Structures are given as structure tokens and as C-alpha cells.
Amino acid sequence: MSNDAPARRSRRKNGGLTLSDVAKIAGVSPITASRALNTPDAVSDALLQRVRAAVESTGYIPNMLAGGLASRKSRLVAAVVPTIAGSVFLDMVQSLTATLAEQGYQLMLGQSGYVNSREDELLEAIIGRRPDGVVLTGTFRSDQAKRRLLSAGLPVVETWDMSLSPIDMLVGFSHEAVGASVAQFLHARGRRHVATLSANDPRAMRRHRAFSDTAVRLGMVANGANAVPDHLVPAPSTARSGRDGLRALLERDPSIDGLFCSSDMMALGVLTEAQALGIRIPEQLAVVGMGDHGFAKDLEPALTTVQVKSSEIGRIAAEFIIHRAEERPIEQAIVDVGFTIVEREST
Amino acid sequence: MSNDAPARRSRRKNGGLTLSDVAKIAGVSPITASRALNTPDAVSDALLQRVRAAVESTGYIPNMLAGGLASRKSRLVAAVVPTIAGSVFLDMVQSLTATLAEQGYQLMLGQSGYVNSREDELLEAIIGRRPDGVVLTGTFRSDQAKRRLLSAGLPVVETWDMSLSPIDMLVGFSHEAVGASVAQFLHARGRRHVATLSANDPRAMRRHRAFSDTAVRLGMVANGANAVPDHLVPAPSTARSGRDGLRALLERDPSIDGLFCSSDMMALGVLTEAQALGIRIPEQLAVVGMGDHGFAKDLEPALTTVQVKSSEIGRIAAEFIIHRAEERPIEQAIVDVGFTIVEREST
DNA sequence: ATGAAAGCGCTAACAG
């Protein structure tokens, strides 16, 4: 007795609930169920109710891999940071994630900076997921890496750095402007022998150079020097590098009366070391930090620092990507969020 | 003149390179190309070379959405943290991401704690991506949320907290043991009037209670009291809450000579306020922090604190998930990584 | 060791 049905070589279904199951229960076709979930307006009220009821009763959760494959919209956004631990980008990642989540998008996190990381592997991992966009912060060693994302057809938002010539979209602020402003700020407060303590990452270095150039122009250096005294440390900067840096700078030039640190953490180290050395702040030395991290206002003395709207950067980056993904127009794809020098007791 | 070809209603291909294209170039079938990439051992050397050459020359990058759909392996791992900004979980997320990346997995980041977040939305977002596993830190308000992940068939690693009855896998340390150890530590150093300054999150509270219970047992409280003086602040704890908290505690009980803070940031505030108040540390007051964050060792005085192997937690969590995903056996799905009290000048 | 066929679960395109 032969069985005429063709030998089913089906891949046994996982028991997983699918849209077809839901549609069957609701008594509609799968595509109608799909529309009920994705474009409810395109479906009659009666059917919408039935589909929703079926979803409720079954606890159905759509498979976004399948949806993404079919629609070419993954609702996934990749973000690349040098490293997440102790990073200055956290507030931005936080608001990026939150803003994306509100709109039904998720964040995939990549680290470009940890040991052994290979940039092309990270790139392939990102492109392979077919995200709807990529947010870059601090970014890659090779400039060419960025371009590879673009040529894969991905919207790219660069952040934190107006100084770049953006390859696509950009939201950030000018590190040159920060450096120049801090120099002017210290000059206006009567400081005449300024110095910097800076991590050697590219953005900090640009702040450092602008600070130095402006200080020289304003005559805040020993006669004839063409740069301010500086002390550079490997990124990431730490409280330790602040303590060591202050001692190194003062040994080189005890007359320093104003100091720009490339991070608040470093400034914390400076305040700590100053206290240990018996240097009065701000009387003998004015100190300016960078970032306005939570603790800055609660140090003793409270730290003057440069505040950056990190959360706004994250929110705007998310909106850029989402607009692109939904093919809505973007008025202005380059945004300078600016910065503010928050004056406190340390100056 | 009629065209006999059936009206193609193809969704015009995106121009995107596919595995079939690569296979064609290499002169093999698509499935052979697939095997060459995924299970090179199952393919003859000659073909392997040709496929690899074709991949190189075209710059082909596999579509992981398609691969994940077909194979039911997404190579994606979801991690949930309360919030990323200022979180104590960063070192763990960092090593989690790095370890996953080394093995070809990526991390999707979810925040359970930001304003407006709805836990079921986050859950649906996670389950909808069909990740190969979920790592939970600090986790959800509702305990039932965790179980929903499990019932969706996802491997779940809970972290940072041995006190839970784990629903699946677990890597962390005992907050009770931390609290008790710190109390014993202070007792051994001769302190007899101890107090705590704690955020009100569940893990900090358990450290707090164990600390208090042990202190009472060791007779480190005013005669007859059944708990140590405490000051609770809303999470996340900050330097500000440390400053305010110290003043509040000393007003209530000026005889306090030992203090356990639920975070290093809070301890920073305590040291700062102590300096402002002219309280000598450790002579008048011994201070212990929690977390051993980068700056702890560089404060003045250097901060005694509880060190946790965050990176190890992240690495182990990643390995748990990957083992499960690849159906390799796991010897021990519950790991206590322990902790260390690092003694410095503040005690 | 290689290939052909048949899906994975969903949605775009095209009717009605």
C-alpha cells in the first residue's frame, strides 16, 4: 500500500509560533495579519480586532530576522565606540539606545578599541547584520573603514567631532572652539601662564592645540614661547595621570597659574595632587576640566569644566538614522550642538 | 509578437551581492560555497580555494539575517542593563562584547531602567530578534519578565548576584558576603561605631543588611541597637549623595568611626566632605567603598574598597551563552567569582 | 565531498 503524498522532507518546525498560525486563528490570510501589525490603518477595524485578539491569546512575537530579510529593514542600528568602559560616550549611548527603543529600533554595540580587535572583522559583523544605520564615535584607526560602511549602502552618523569632513551625517561640536574658548576664559580671569594636561587621543589633541595657539596669541606664555607647557598621556586619561601630570608640569614650570585638563577624571587627579602638595586652588592655580561629569560639581573646590550635551548628540543621531531608514527628509544633516563652560570654584 | 516569458514580478534585487553570485564565480553550487565559509573542513581543498578567491575578489559579506533565519542561530546576544550611563556594569559589558566578538557573536544592548521604558516592549524586542542568549544585569522590576525569556527558549545568564535562585545560568558574587566581610574587616581594624551609606537598589540593600547584621553581632553599635546607623539614597548613588549622606550621618551620631559606602563614587563624596569638614581619614573615620573604580587608588587618602572581577563576569557570561548556542556541555552553570577587599589608606 | 530541492517566517508586488 503506497503512500502517494510526496515524501515530506520538511524541516520540522520548531514548535515556534508564526504569523501564519496567528492568521489562521484570526481567520485571515497571513499578509492581512502582517498588515494588521505593521500598517494597522490599511486594515478594516473588524479584522484588526480579530488579529490583535489572536496575537494576545497566543503571545505571538514576530520574528524580526524574517521580517528584516523580507523587507530589507532590520530596525537595528549599530554603534561603534572605542571601548564602553570608562568612556566619555556613555550618556550619548544611553540616549541613543533610549531614543531608538522608543521608535522600535535596537542597538548593536561594537567596540573598535579593545585589544586584539580587528577593524575589518567589526565592519563585516556590522555590515553582515544589514543594520538600518551606523553611529560612529571616536571611530576607526583607518579612515577608509568609514567609507566602507557607506559603500555598503548604510547611513552613517559621525558624532562628537565637527572637525571632520563628514562622509554622511554629523552631530557634534568643535574641539578647536573648545580649546580656544577655554584659553580665552582663563585669560579673562587674569591667568597668564597656562598649560595643558591632555590625553593623546585625536579629539583631545585638537582641543590642546587650539588652546595652545589661542594662549600664545593672547600672550599667556613665557616670553617668546610658541606653545604652552603641556603633558601628554596615553588615552584613556585617569586620575593617576592627572596627579602625575601636575607634578611633571610644575617641575618644568612652577609659574603655571592656569591648567586645562582633557577630562574631568584627570582634573580630579589634579585637584587631589594639588591638595597633597599644598597648592591652593584656584588662588595659585585655576583648573578647568572637560565633560562635566556627575562628580565635577561636588568636588572641593567644585570643578569648572566644559559641558557637552552628550544626550542630545545621542538623540539627534538616533533621529538621523530613523529618518533615513523611513525615507523621511532630513533638513540638516550636520548639527553643531555646541558646548558651555560651566564656571565653578576651581577657577 | 508576444513574449512567452512569464511576467516577472520579481522584487528587483538590490544589486546586493549574494552567496549565489559568489558560487557562480567560483563555479560551484551555492550550498558548496556556504559550506566553504561555515564548515571549511567539509569541503575539498581545491574548491575551498576557489570559493575564498571569489569572496575576496567580490568583497562578499554574508547576510546574517538570512543565515540566522535559515539556521535558527542568530549569533546575536542580548544584554540588559538598568542604564548604561554611569553604570557599574560597564567593565562587564566591555568584556562581554569583546569575548563575544572574538567568537563571531555580537551584542544587542537593552536598557531596562530609563524613563518611559516598558519592560514588555524590551522583552518583545529581544525575543523578536531570536538571540542565541540573554545576559541580565540588575535586571527587571518584575521577576516574571525573566521567566518569559526562558519560556521563549532562550538561554539566560543572570549576573552580579549569587543571592538569586537562578532561573538558568548565573555568574556573580554574594552581596551578603560582601557586607559581612566589610563589617569584619572594620572590626578587625578596631572600629566600633560603624554606619552605612547606601543606594536603595536591591543589591546594595543586601550588602547593607548583611553589613548591619554582622556589625550588630560583633558589637559595633551603640548599646542595644539592632542595626547600624544608615543613610539611604535613591540609586544611582553620586558624589553629592556621599557628601550629603556623611553630614546627615554625623549629625545623627557623631561617634561613627567606620563607614561602608555602596559605591566608590559615593565614597569620593564622603572623602570630599570629610576634608571640607576637617575630619581626618582614617584617624577619625575609616571609609570603605565598593567597586574599585579606576580613581579609587588615586584619591587622597587612597580608598579602601571592595574589588569585583567585573571583566571576568562578562567573559564567563559570554562563554556560557556560546557553549549553549553551540550545544557544548557546560560543566558548571553557576559561578561565584568572589570579591576582594583592597586595603588602602582610607582605613 | 558535492548538489538539488525545499523551506526558515515574513513582506513586496500585483491582482481583485
Add this chain to the structure above:
DNA sequence: CTGTTAGCGCTTTCAT
């Protein structure tokens, strides 16, 4: 507004 059909790009199953 609803349904039919044909994929999205890959891998599983089965056969050779």
C-alpha cells in the same frame, strides 16, 4: 480593503 504569489538569502534535508 483583502488575498495570491513569489521571493528575501541562506541552510537543512536528502540523495548521490
